[in-house]
Amino acid sequence: xxxxxxxxxxxxxxxxxxxxxxxxxxxxxxxxxxxxxxxxxxxxxxxxxxxxxxxxxxxxxxxxxxxxxxxxxxxxxxxxxxxxxxxxxxxxxxxxxxxxxxxxxxxxxxxxxxxxxxxxxxxxxxxxxxxxxxxxxxxxxxxxxxxxxxxxxxxxxxxxxxxxxxxxxxxxxxxxxxxxxxxxxxxxxxxxxxxxxxxxxxxxxxxxxxxxxxxxxxxxxxxxxxxxxxxxxxxxxxxxxxxxxxxxxxxxxxxxxxxxxxxxxxxxxxxxxxxxxxxxxxxxxxxxxxxxxxxxxxxxxxxxxxxxxxxxxxxxxxxxxxxxxxxxxxxxxxxxxxxxxxxxxxxxxxxxxxxxxxxxxxxxxxxxxxxxxxxxxxxxxxxxxxxxxxxxxxxxxxxxxxxxxxxxxxxxxxxxxxxxxxxxxxxxxxxxxxxxxxxxxxxxxxxxxxxxxxxxxxxxxxxxxxxxxxxxxxxxx
Amino acid sequence: xxxxxxxxxxxxxxxxxxxxxxxxxxxxxxxxxxxxxxxxxxxxxxxxxxxxxxxxxxxxxxxxxxxxxxxxxxxxxxxxxxxxxxxxxxxxxxxxxxxxxxxxxxxxxxxxxxxxxxxxxxxxxxxxxxxxxxxxxxxxxxxxxxxxxxxxxxxxxxxxxxxxxxxxxxxxxxxxxxxxxxxxxxxxxxxxxxxxxxxxxxxxxxxxxxxxxxxxxxxxxxxxxxxxxxxxxxxxxxxxxxxxxxxxxxxxxxxxxxxxxxxxxxxxxxxxxxxxxxxxxxxxxxxxxxxxxxxxxxxxxxxxxxxxxxxxxxxxxxxxxxxxxxxxxxxxxxxxxxxxxxxxxxxxxxxxxxxxxxxxxxxxxxxxxxxxxxxxxxxxxxxxxxxxxxxxxxxxxxxxxxxxxxxxxxxxxxxxxxxxxxxxxxxxxxxxxxxxxxxxxxxxxxxxxxxxxxxxxxxxxxxxxxxxxxxxxxxxx
Numbered sequence: 001x002x003x004x005x006x007x008x009x010x011x012x013x014x015x016x017x018x019x020x021x022x023x024x025x026x027x028x029x030x031x032x033x034x035x036x037x038x039x040x041x042x043x044x045x046x047x048x049x050x051x052x053x054x055x056x057x058x059x060x061x062x063x064x065x066x067x068x069x070x071x072x073x074x075x076x077x078x079x080x081x082x083x084x085x086x087x088x089x090x091x092x093x094x095x096x097x098x099x100x101x102x103x104x105x106x107x108x109x110x111x112x113x114x115x116x117x118x119x120x121x122x123x124x125x126x127x128x129x130x131x132x133x134x135x136x137x138x139x140x141x142x143x144x145x146x147x148x149x150x151x152x153x154x155x156x157x158x159x160x161x162x163x164x165x166x167x168x169x170x171x172x173x174x175x176x177x178x179x180x181x182x183x184x185x186x187x188x189x190x191x192x193x194x195x196x197x198x199x200x201x202x203x204x205x206x207x208x209x210x211x212x213x214x215x216x217x218x219x220x221x222x223x224x225x226x227x228x229x230x231x232x233x234x235x236x237x238x239x240x241x242x243x244x245x246x247x248x249x250x251x252x253x254x255x256x257x258x259x260x261x262x263x264x265x266x267x268x269x270x271x272x273x274x275x276x277x278x279x280x281x282x283x284x285x286x287x288x289x290x291x292x293x294x295x296x297x298x299x300x301x302x303x304x305x306x307x308x309x310x311x312x313x314x315x316x317x318x319x320x321x322x323x324x325x326x327x328x329x330x331x332x333x334x335x336x337x338x339x340x341x342x343x344x345x346x347x348x349x350x351x352x353x354x355x356x357x358x359x360x361x362x363x364x365x366x367x368x369x370x371x372x373x374x375x376x377x378x379x380x381x382x383x384x385x386x387x388x389x390x391x392x393x394x395x396x397x398x399x400x401x402x403x404x405x406x407x408x409x410x411x412x413x414x415x416x417x418x419x420x421x422x423x424x425x426x427x428x429x430x431x432x433x434x435x436x437x438x439x440x441x442x443x444x445x446x447x448x449x450x451x452x453x454x455x456x457x458x459x460x461x462x463x464x465x466x467x468x469x470x471x472x473x474x475x476x477x
Numbered sequence: 478x479x480x481x482x483x484x485x486x487x488x489x490x491x492x493x494x495x496x497x498x499x500x501x502x503x504x505x506x507x508x509x510x511x512x513x514x515x516x517x518x519x520x521x522x523x524x525x526x527x528x529x530x531x532x533x534x535x536x537x538x539x540x541x542x543x544x545x546x547x548x549x550x551x552x553x554x555x556x557x558x559x560x561x562x563x564x565x566x567x568x569x570x571x572x573x574x575x576x577x578x579x580x581x582x583x584x585x586x587x588x589x590x591x592x593x594x595x596x597x598x599x600x601x602x603x604x605x606x607x608x609x610x611x612x613x614x615x616x617x618x619x620x621x622x623x624x625x626x627x628x629x630x631x632x633x634x635x636x637x638x639x640x641x642x643x644x645x646x647x648x649x650x651x652x653x654x655x656x657x658x659x660x661x662x663x664x665x666x667x668x669x670x671x672x673x674x675x676x677x678x679x680x681x682x683x684x685x686x687x688x689x690x691x692x693x694x695x696x697x698x699x700x701x702x703x704x705x706x707x708x709x710x711x712x713x714x715x716x717x718x719x720x721x722x723x724x725x726x727x728x729x730x731x732x733x734x735x736x737x738x739x740x741x742x743x744x745x746x747x748x749x750x751x752x753x754x755x756x757x758x759x760x761x762x763x764x765x766x767x768x769x770x771x772x773x774x775x776x777x778x779x780x781x782x783x784x785x786x787x788x789x790x791x792x793x794x795x796x797x798x799x800x801x802x803x804x805x806x807x808x809x810x811x812x813x814x815x816x817x818x819x820x821x822x823x824x825x826x827x828x829x830x831x832x833x834x835x836x837x838x839x840x841x842x843x844x845x846x847x848x849x850x851x852x853x854x855x856x857x858x859x860x861x862x863x864x865x866x867x868x869x870x871x872x873x874x875x876x877x878x879x880x881x882x883x884x885x886x887x888x889x890x891x892x893x894x895x896x897x898x899x900x901x902x903x904x905x906x907x908x909x910x911x912x913x914x915x916x917x918x919x920x921x922x923x924x925x926x927x928x929x930x931x932x933x934x935x936x937x938x939x940x941x942x943x944x945x946x947x948x949x950x951x952x953x954x
Contacts, residue, residue: 188922205682445665
């Protein structure tokens with residue numbers, strides 16, 4: 001009697017997964033883990049409630065490893081989710097059923113460093129902090145700073161940005177090229193080392209922000225920037241939210257090349273005063289500034305900014321003269337999440353993330369403050385005000401009812417942002433958390449095109465299925 | 478006897494074209510032209526030798542017009558080429574056989590102007606010069622400057638840049654969103670007004686640089702910039718090419734926010750001295766500088782630049798103090814093509830366009846100078862040296878043999894650039910002229926993905942067929 005041959009189209013999902021693992025075992029050996037602790041660690045990102053265990057975790061050590069895994073997963077229609085540092089807050093790394101989590105965190109090489117041209121090529125698993133430590137001697141740095149210790153690959157996949165985007169741009173502006181493994185396991189390179197090019201479709205930009213749904217990024221060519229000679233920081237407080245926003249808006253309109261301009265509302269400032277010991281400040285709306293450049297350039301930026309702030313009823317600049325003071329100030333800004341969490345011990349903090357044209361920001365935040373009040377929740381607010389991007393840190397009970405209250409509030413905030421020409425995510429990405437807003441934001445036509453692209457690149461939907469795109473009609477040309 | 482029904486799959490190309498024109502006639506009326514002079518005007522771009530008459534030219538006055546034309550062309554499988562100002566130098570606007578040229582030059586509205594947010598939305602047919610005149614009162618301007626009087630839509634389609642890209646970026650960095658008519662006639666909007674977003678595939682970047690092969694761009698949301706308070710210009714001459722390039726490289730490495738830094742080699746400088754009457758200068762390698770910003774910032778940029786140039790054997794800065802002097806200097810730079818053309822009256826001038834990482838530029842240009850010498854041709858060289866991008870203006874007889882000699886030289890130049898991590902086009906695009914280099918530059922894998930995207934967006938290949946992508950294998954997932 002002939003042995004029954006299993007095929008991808010006839011086998012069950014568990015059998016297909018086993019077929020992949022059987023094929024990978026001789027090649028990947030101990031780099032495949034099914035240990036409960038490892039699976040648990042790869043079952044969720046940060047902040048969001050969603051989680052699901054992968055059946056196995058495979059640790060890739062090269063682009064070739066990633067290609068091998070995808071080739072078999074493609075053959076057997078087994079879903080794969082790339083995993084870097086697990087810092088996503090929108091559920092990007094949560095595996096679907098019967099899936100493999102493909103961990104790239106061992107891929108940390110700097111493949112090339114071209115200091116003269118201000119670029120480098122890194123493997124996707126390196127974190128931005130490690131990169132910046134390793135290239136320190138060159139006088140260069142990679143400026144995109146999303147806060148957490150994220151991997152460069154993950155930052156590409158979510159089109160991350162953060163506090164310095166107002167000066168240096170986001171991952172979109174700072175990635176020159178990629179190595180990507182396609183669903184089939186085929187390896188391609190996109191872009192290159194040149195500063196600009198007019199040859200062919202911009203595949204680099206297509207993969208940046210695609211959240212592992214079109215291919216898995218294994219190497220990244222990055223723009224680097226010279227470390228500035230001079231750094232200066234300050235904060236300015238305002239009785240009135242509109243005055244603070246008007247100040248930020250005028251700074252941008254004047255073309256001041258400010259490095260960071262961050263807003264905390266009075267609730268967040270009160271929490272940060274408490275948590276970070278900033279007792280010399282008032283619980284008022286506050287702008288945090290960072291200026292960099294040559295000493296003369298910094299001086300000029302500062303003078304202009306101070307004049308703008310004072311013209312908008314700013315309550316005087318408080319200078320962080322020393323490096324310690326500066327670090328303390330910016331540490332307080334980066335610890336805002338923990339300060340919010342400390343308001344109600346044991347509570348959960350859920351971060352929203354929306355963005356509007358800066359002229360609409362005052363109207364939006366006022367509306368959000370009303371929504372927060374109506375919700376009965378506490379929700380400090382802070383953001384990258386120079387970009388029009390902010391986060392509300394919703395504090396809620398860690399219960400299903402508590403999550404529901406937070407979600408209801410988030411929906412109101414997003415609806416307001418979208419009605420003001422905004423986007424439902426400035427930098428966290430869609431993942432699972434923002435799926436419901438995409439159609440309102442982009443319209444059915446654009447989404448149908450995105451689905452067509454997804455089907456073209458990954459017809460069996462093995463690449464991070466269920467993320468980024470809600471189901472719906474597909475553009476068919 | 479029943480009338481025979483013509484179908485798209487059975488009819489000949491001329492019959493299909495007639496079917497489209499018959500369907501469009503009642504809707505578009507006099508906006509369809511078959512006048513020989515109009516067809517001739519739409520048969521070619523600039524500079525390149527290629528031309529072919531469209532069967533008809535349709536003048537669109539709205540996105541809806543474009544949608545109507547595409548819907549019928551899609552139904553009858555009739556090729557469509559968008560036409561703006563016709564300034565392409567790589568044959569982008571040359572119609573294939575039995576095609577319609579769709580002219581968008583009447584679509585010149587500024588749809589919205591959001592001065593507070595530094596953005597605007599324009600119809601694709603407006604030229605950058607007209608836009609800048611119309612928004613002058615706001616104190617804002619659109620900085621991407623490819624030299625010619627191009628339309629914003631055409632600049633998007635070719636991912637144009639030019640002399641100011643070193644400071645302000647290219648179209649890629651300055652387009653926030655688009656309205657695009659897809660092959661079917663469906664209208665979508667991509668991107669939006671926000672400065673950044675992490676929601677969904679970056680369709681805007683996919684269409685920017687797609688040369689009318691994935692959809693036709695009808696509206697563009699643009700970033701604007703504040704007009705600088707202060708402008709200063711200078712030139713500096715060098716005995717040695719490497720010293721000039723080293724100067725440009727150090728300017729970039731130091732992070733000096735220079736607005737323009739342009740190189741002319743000694744051959745081009747000699748021609749420009751003659752043509753533009755710059756008799757106070759020597760026929761030497763020359764850098765042209767423009768500095769903008771606040772008076773203090775300009776002063777500092779200038780001082781640092783002067784120190785760098787002098788450290789690299791620069792023969793002193795020559796200042797253009799007055800606005801007239803500045804205009805004269807930059808007019809000479811912009812007239813470089815005409816200066817080259819005047820070297821040999823009646824000759825043809827063919828512009829090459831390649832780009833490398835700036836550290837490879839010296840090696841590349843030295844090699845190009847050797848290639849030029851070996852060719853026996855004259856070919857002044859100039860470029861956007863801060864980006865690593867330059868053009869050689871090959872002067873040749875306007876005969877098939879002359880064109881062949883120029884083409885042979887161009888191939889050598891491109892091969893050198895590609896061997897130095899370069900791209901075969903920094904800003905002119907692929908069109909028909911650069912098709913042969915794409916596979917070497919991007920590799921077969923990336924091209925197979927581009928073809929798959931093309932097939933998904935335009936399965937019947939009605940959108941500018943024969944441009945941007947050479948035929949070959951298609952990624953099938």
